[in-house]
Amino acid sequence: MSLKHSLFHALAIKHQDEIYEYARYLLRNASDAEDVAQEVLLRAWSKMGTFNILSARSWIKRTTHNACIDLIRKREATTNKEYPLESIEQKPESADGPEKQAETQELQAYLHEVIEQLPDNLRNVFVLHELQGHNHRQISKILQIPVNTSKTHLMRARQQLRSQLKAFEPAHEK
């Protein structure tokens, strides 16, 4: 295996889930997110050696963001198709009773839904910071926004999330 192959392999293993997760929240669709993840990794493969491997994470995230935006624009231009929210993967059996499990699953699904329904600018910052662990300086580079804007968006996203989750009631309690 060549050095290029080895580096790419390491890069793909390390970042593929992050790329997919970010794309999934931006696109709100599993198969599109998978396509974007594939496209980003292929771009990474063809650009290997042209970008700094030490700042690969930011490069990858920026490329993912752009690929998602391109896809959203294409989607808007071609159809008015609604992309339904996919059901969240089944959680493995736990020691909790079935009622508790159902409630947890419901809350998980609701949480994903709430994040996905955040306004684009707030959601991008929230996912990058909260789920993917980027700091505001990195987010500012990835999204090309000022650091303070990133901070404000994060605060607003958190506030929206809190008020949305306060309204959550499990189905069986309604």
Place this chain on the structure above:
Amino acid sequence: MKSNLSDRVIDKAIRVAYGEAHFWERMQVARWAKDDTRILLLIEEHRQVAEMIRAMDRYKLEDDAFRNRILHSIEKENANKKRPFLIASGLAGFATIVVLALLLPSKIKVEETHPYSRLEIEAATDQVMQALNLVSYAVNDTRDLVQNDIVEQRIGSTLQKSSQSINEHLLN
């Protein structure tokens, strides 16, 4: 009635709830919370949200299937990268053939300005040689005839007879 909490206070309270605040920020928020229980409530609510997010199931790819797709795509892309070279070499070969096809007929034309082909020239050479051989044979034959028959027998014997008759006249 208390006024709404300022953005600065809310921001710091949220940072405390998410565990991002520095020591001094935490002290400051604790001091504010003593005077305003809404801050305590805010911190508690955000703390719960933060816990939910941390415990949230994460979107993940189906590892093997995705990796196979990537590997397949890379192989395809590599093959596509090689294709232009194949096309280029094919085109180069085609161009060479075209150039040769354009150049060679003009060379052949130069050679074709000669009225006879190589085979015709060789055949003609053979015929000439045969003709020369015939002439040479005829000349040799004629020479022999002159030397042996005409000079020796006819002229020679006549001269001999003449000289004999002259001798006889002289002797007599």
